[in-house]
Amino acid sequence: MSSFDASLVINVSHRLLTILLLLVGAFVKKICGDMNDMYAAEGGRRRWVWSQPGKYGTVLCQAFLGPLRRPTVIVSDYETAVDICCRRTKEFDRGSRNKECVGFTAPYFHFTMESRDPRLKAHRKMLNGLMSQEFLHETAAERIYGTTIRLVALWTLKATKAQGNSFSAREDLYLATMDMISSVAFDMNEAQCSLTSSINQLKNYDSEFRLPTKTEILSLRVPYFDAVMEETLRCAAPATLITRKATCDTHIGEYSIPKGTDLIVCLAGPGMTEERSIEHFEKAKPAAGIGGRQGVPAWPDGDIATYNPGRWLKKETDSNGHVREIFDPKAGPNLAFSIGPRQCFGKKQALLQVKCMITLLLWSFDFDKVKSPLNSDENDRLNNNDIEESLVNRPKHCYVTAKIL
Template identity: 20%
Template sequence: MRPRFFCPQALSHPARFYAPTPSHETYTEYTQAMPYFDILGIVGNFQLLTVYFAFGSFVVLYGLHRWLLPKPLPDIPYNEDSAKSIFGDWLNLRNDPGGLAKWSSKQLEKHGSPICQALMGPLSKPVVLVGDLREVREVMTRSDYDRSAYIIDRFPLLGEFHLNMMTDNDWRTSRNWLKDLLDKPHMHNVVGPSVHTSMVRIIDLWEHKARLGNGRCFSMVDDLKYLALDTIMIFHFGDDFADSALARQVEFIKGLKKTEVKFGAHGEAIFPQAKLHSFQEALTYLGDRVTAIYATKWPVALVSWWLRWGTSHCRKLFSYKDSFIRRHIDIGVKRSIHDEEAKTGIDSMVFREQKAAMKAGRPTVLGKSIFVDEAWGNLVAGQHTTSAALVWILKLLADYPGVQETLLSELQSALTEAVQENRLPTCAEIINTKIPYLDAVLEEMLRLRAGMIVPRDTVRDTELLGHHIPKGTVVLMILQGPDFSKAPSTKYWRELKTDATRVKQYPGNGNEDLEVFDPERWLVRGEKGEIIEFDGSTNAQLAFGLGIRACWGRRLAMLETRIMTAMMVWKFNFGQVPEALASHAATYDISYRAKQGFVNIESR
């Protein structure tokens, strides 16, 4: 006898491990049955492993899902359904035709609260939305908040422009270069007259367009962009740049025949455009695309890279605009060497940098990108923001003919010499004459149609409307909608507003419906109904911001809009355009821009 299977224990316990050799029949049955039992064992183990794997996968995926879910800040209203999705509010926002600003305003109304939060998707911190006027003013002026990375990330192609900086030493240096540009002598003696000259040109241009188009409406968008472009070019380059976009358009339109004018589907006249100076062409082409990146639904970094490096055309334009600005910087340096006075805005920037460098005992940065980018950024921002505001003014005046007629009457009452001499008012007359109703028209436009959102980042833990806001949170201040251009309708908000110790009341006049364009809100009238003065503190309007990060170009923008509005209303009556062309739908980039801008004019 021998063991069937050998093991060491068999030597000490033979009775347990030795058995007689099975018969042929028994052996055959055993060997035939053995594969069946082995398969059952394998299958059973596989099924068990599958169960373990499925359970483990479920636990991992569930944990991953929980980890990716948005983490709302405590006690601040939010959309509960969005908190159950890893995408949060992102899909809802993406599908809203009004974009971020309009969507944010809707959220405040939906929650019936002056503060709520948006859950922006996996691994993203909540964004706090604030619409309460008092709190917005405080956020803009408190050191707990700084420039938001939300903005900086969306304008990478503006480079080291001060708009793209946190409030640090580089930002202070950049802003210091601009101080002399807004001095009263420069504004009234250089910028103002150049705006007036441009207005004379655009009036001439529009009279020719009205004649060629047989009185039909036409787009004003490009023409007002050229107006702002000419102004910002004079502002920076003065007489060193003698070309004019509007002068080119006037000369071109004067040589146009009626047969060369096309007409759109709604009867609007469509005019060809004259070719611009190469730098102005580069500025408008790149500026339009750089600012449009703000609203892109594609990854900003990818779009920016493609615009900067993706095509040879854009690469050449970026290189050209840098070399053009550097040439004018060199001109300013030469003037400083010869002790000449500053003749242009670039000269003033150069002189200020040289003084600052000498005082600090450091080399100048005149040859570095930060100086070039400051000029570049101001050229882009100055052109886009002002032209957008000019379009809104004329659209609103056309929609409210009563306001238009009142404005004309007030202008004629204030500028009597121009009326008597049957001429356009001069730049000095418009700037130096007190015209409260004109100021009210401009302020009302800014309330309704200027900036919509202002982002800030918290630089430390802080408190907002009684809620804890952690460091690094993006706070979006909503400047259109509840409390600004729309009366809050919810009980929660109304109760908050009754607490006079918390919220400054803005008395206001005029129509109680905040969505109506009514300049009377800003006027103080006497017992007999006469206008006594314009009062900019009677309503909420923060189009230019507040505090240290307020828009530095406010004085320039208001000068342009004041001269343009006065001269346009003096010369033209603005009638209604076809309904299909009169929409107030808008896009938001570096400014709040109307998608349609058509005028129907009749000379007075």
């Protein structure tokens, strides 16, 4: 073979290989649908999901979120989400995503069951009363309070040893939450608690201090406190997406939704935790099949993304003419616990846990900005709101600088 022939063969082979690689790349991109874009998106997968409808000037759109899967409809509008979860439960049932996430480890967990599953009724009957005020105040509150006391004791020791420096709070908060749930569900005693083990590893433990009692916390009626909890849940958005599946051929407004279509319903995003295009929204919002806001007005423009507990307060005049501030849970859109008959079952207990922890921690410590003892450039990174996406969102950096009061 001459040098010319060899050069020709190499050139042709190179061109064929280039074409083949381009075809393979296009095929892979096509078969993966929108997943490559979603995983590469700045701000995380959830932000990519709830931002998609806005790109097309509508409240819902479709996306291809996996190979060989039907398109998934994304709903990023408060009114539409309320309509689907509250008034159209027979048309839109729980999707299969919950079962895919936790069904392997907890196949009989009611979280994974569709509403038409005959097992769900038995589960609800068994769990009936666990979120009643009597059970929460007489049983759950005592264990939640005890766990929080141990958390305060642990952080008192850590703050003493840290000497003004920041320390990691992530594992402590995780263990405290798990201890609360386990002690309420399984009547776990103090000796079995993870926090107790952590405290026992540190010396010079002193538990003699005066804190608000369980009864005092339960009777606490401070509107601004309730507003802080509600605003924290709105901005943190621990659960930002839920799934539904169409059980029949139906419509959302003017859009046809075939039976078996998966829906992703956004619990945060445009209109709830960040700005949206009102012009596009009003123009594209489906006219039919959408329920009202149930007395919930839209958030005013300009400060949706701002942390502002005052947005949940309103003034009220009593019969004596005195003006006072009260907490208004319907001040604006917030779906931190979802909504409707399949909303978070443990919502009341979760709020009780948050109330108890915030009260005792703020009573015991003065919290300052997180400071890196090694590198001042780390301060901004450690004080941001970046999250790790999982079944529920978790803070990527969870440190506290606590000064004992």
